[in-house]
Amino acid sequence: MKxxxxxxxxxxxxxxxxxxxxxxxxxxxxxxxxxxxxxxPSVAQVMPAVIRHLHFNTDAxxxxxxxxxxxxxxxxxxxxxxxxFHPRCRLCQLRAVFRxxxxxxxxxxxxxxxxxxxxxxxxxxEGWYLCGRDESVTEAIWLNGLAVGKVPFTxxxxxxxxxxxxxxxxxxxxxxxxxxxxxxxxDTRRLENDFPGFRALANDLRTWRTLxxxx
Amino acid sequence: MVGPNGSGKTSxxxxxxxxxxLTKLPIKDAHGTTPPIASPEIDFRFSPPLDEIEVQMACSTxxxxxxxxxxxxxxxxxxxxxxxxxxxxxxxFDHYAMGEPARREVxxxxxxxxxxxxxxxxxxxxxxxxxxKRLETEFCRLLTEFSGLEIVSLHDGRVALAGRLADNNERxxxxxxxxxxxxxxxxxxxxxxxxxxxxxCIEEIDRGIHPRLLREIRDAFYRLSHPASFDEKRAPVQxxxxxxSPYLLDxxxxxxxxxxxxxxxxxxxxxxxxxxxxxxxxxxSEGPLGDIWFSGILGGVPQEKSPEELK
Numbered sequence: 236m237k238x239x240x241x242x243x244x245x246x247x248x249x250x251x252x253x254x255x256x257x258x259x260x261x262x263x264x265x266x267x268x269x270x271x272x273x274x275x276p277s278v279a280q281v282m283p284a285v286i287r288h289l290h291f292n293t294d295a296x297x298x299x300x301x302x303x304x305x306x307x308x309x310x311x312x313x314x315x316x317x318x319x320f321h322p323r324c325r326l327c328q329l330r331a332v333f334r335x336x337x338x339x340x341x342x343x344x345x346x347x348x349x350x351x352x353x354x355x356x357x358x359x360x361e362g363w364y365l366c367g368r369d370e371s372v373t374e375a376i377w378l379n380g381l382a383v384g385k386v387p388f389t390x391x392x393x394x395x396x397x398x399x400x401x402x403x404x405x406x407x408x409x410x411x412x413x414x415x416x417x418x419x420x421x422d423t424r425r426l427e428n429d430f431p432g433f434r435a436l437a438n439d440l441r442t443w444r445t446l447x448x449x450x
Numbered sequence: 451m452v453g454p455n456g457s458g459k460t461s462x463x464x465x466x467x468x469x470x471x472l473t474k475l476p477i478k479d480a481h482g483t484t485p486p487i488a489s490p491e492i493d494f495r496f497s498p499p500l501d502e503i504e505v506q507m508a509c510s511t512x513x514x515x516x517x518x519x520x521x522x523x524x525x526x527x528x529x530x531x532x533x534x535x536x537x538x539x540x541x542x543f544d545h546y547a548m549g550e551p552a553r554r555e556v557x558x559x560x561x562x563x564x565x566x567x568x569x570x571x572x573x574x575x576x577x578x579x580x581x582x583k584r585l586e587t588e589f590c591r592l593l594t595e596f597s598g599l600e601i602v603s604l605h606d607g608r609v610a611l612a613g614r615l616a617d618n619n620e621r622x623x624x625x626x627x628x629x630x631x632x633x634x635x636x637x638x639x640x641x642x643x644x645x646x647x648x649x650x651c652i653e654e655i656d657r658g659i660h661p662r663l664l665r666e667i668r669d670a671f672y673r674l675s676h677p678a679s680f681d682e683k684r685a686p687v688q689x690x691x692x693x694x695s696p697y698l699l700d701x702x703x704x705x706x707x708x709x710x711x712x713x714x715x716x717x718x719x720x721x722x723x724x725x726x727x728x729x730x731x732x733x734x735s736e737g738p739l740g741d742i743w744f745s746g747i748l749g750g751v752p753q754e755k756s757p758e759e760l761k
Contacts, residue, residue, distance in 0.1 A: 277738060400679035404669050406591070
């Protein structure tokens with residue numbers, strides 16, 4: 236599969252590539268490396284241009300995008316109802332941007348549209364890295380904390396737990412991210428279970444592969 | 451520090467340099483001097499173990515601020531503070547000067563415009579080659595078109611800095627390197643210096659640097675200010691840096707305590723730490739910090755006259 240990854244940093248891109256290959260169970264071909272956005276809401280703002288570029292100028296099958304949830308509304312099963320859209324949920328917002336952009340594009344390069352792979356890391360991608368080795372970090376625990384008005388951990392704390400500092404150098408950040416991404420890539424079920432924001436991405440990717448296999 | 455032109459960012463750096471300059475002179479009255487005129491005063495505070503020292507700078511005339519009032523529990527403690535104050539350094543890199551060859555003997559430490567960059571690296575090559583190797587490795591990681599740095603001895607006794615291109619192994623002399631490349635090398639010299647200054651003041655740290663490399667520039671200075679995070683075993687260096695780049699500011703959203711906004715109000719300059727704003731958390735949740743700053747709601751932007759005022 237040929238895909239592009241839109242991310243906030245080289246560390247995120249390196250880890251996502253490994254995680255995506257873990258979900259698909261096969262190597263991927265990165266169509267255009269180093270597509271970057273400056274965090275939220277820049278990701279959503281730049282995404283239409285990225286999608287159009289990939290659609291017309293490359294042979295990418297799809298685009299994978301992951302953002303941190305930070306303090307936004309977390310995507311839940313309720314949001315999956317047909318026609319539902321939560322204006323403060325980043326997953327709903329990114330999906331909407333994707334939908335509205337691709338529906339306006341004519342077929343190009345022998346395909347109708349490029350596929351969507353969208354995930355949201357709650358509250359930050361370091362949560363995914365800690366999954367399975369720190370029982371106190373899951374999306375549900377974060378949600379429960381928000382519900383009672385007391386966050387169970389901060390993004391600062393997650394950085395400390397993953398990198399041993401909240402000011403990691405980029406090489407150190409990449410190394411740490413890759414160690415945990417490779418651990419998950421062997422079997423992504425735990426990550427999908429504990430972090431529905433990752434499951435959303437995994438489901439997109441599997442749907443995408445199924446559709447590609449039918450073509 | 452961010453803020454409009456003329457908001458006092460450079461003046462703050464000059465105040466630190468003035469403190470250094472006055473500290474070199476004998477203190478006439480260590481327990482108090484009354485300024486002859488009513489003038490602004492600057493209070494300096496220090497972190498432990500020097501936190502019991504108080505230093506106040508005042509002006510003897512309208513334009514001459516040369517009065518230093520020092521209160522210290524002991525002469526020994528003040529002596530210790532003096533040695534740290536004398537290690538304050540300020541930099542405003544000049545790529546034309548940096549491109550020039552330099553006399554080998556002037557390489558003890560980087561000068562304010564980094565015009566002796568070649569001499570410093572030549573000295574490191576002779577005396578601390580392992581440190582230079584680390585710097586070179588980092589340089590090649592950041593600027594992947596290069597495979598190494600070289601010092602070339604010239605016939606007139608001077609040394610020139612050159613980079614070796616990874617693709618064709620050709621040599622590029624510093625005079626032909628880009629502005630950003632030279633600034634990156636100078637930044638790495640500061641970051642890897644085994645005996646760095648106590649305080650580094652540096653203007654426009656984003657100048658000439660591609661926005662995607664700003665993270666690396668920030669991290670180079672974090673290596674100095676937070677050495678433990680980089681497995682360095684030496685005292686932290688305080689960094690006072692100015693920028694006009696929203697992209698660089700974005701990189702400090704997780705550390706609002708490190709962001710100071712300078713605001714010009716008439717003839718006055720005001721400095722405010724971002725973390726001291728009661729609403730900073732909400733502001734940071736609503737977009738990239740650089741964009742929030744550019745919008746003007748944090749202050750630290752140029753004043754604009756209304757059409758009526760322009761008439």
